[in-house]
Amino acid sequence: MAIITVRIPDELKLKMKQLNINWSEEIREFIRRRIDEEERRKKIKEALEIIKRTPVSVEPGFSAKSVREDRDSH
Template sequence: MAVISVRVPDELKEKMKKYDINWSEEIRRFIALRISKEEKKRTLEMMHELLAGGTPAEEGTAKRYVREDRDSN
């Protein structure tokens, strides 16, 4: 496991000591959650870019596909 250091103001460090909280675990969870959100954001941006470059479907295409699917059953 890698080690990172975080500097916090002395006042904040004193407040942290008052609580029985595993700060290392809290920071690990926060970092994992933040990375997950960023990955989702970038994935959505890539999807938007891919879709923006495509040719739009003709009007009524979705309706036609739904009708064909219903009629095939």
């Protein structure tokens, strides 16, 4: 397991000591969530780029026309 070092103000360290919290686990979990969030953002961005490059395969107004036809058939 790798080790990272973070510098924090002394006041913050004192407040941390007063609480019964496993700070290492809290920080690990935060990092995991943050990585997941960034990976999702990257995948969304890539998907949007693919969509932008994909030619439109239906004519404009197709959806509205289809809904109208379906409503009229009942």
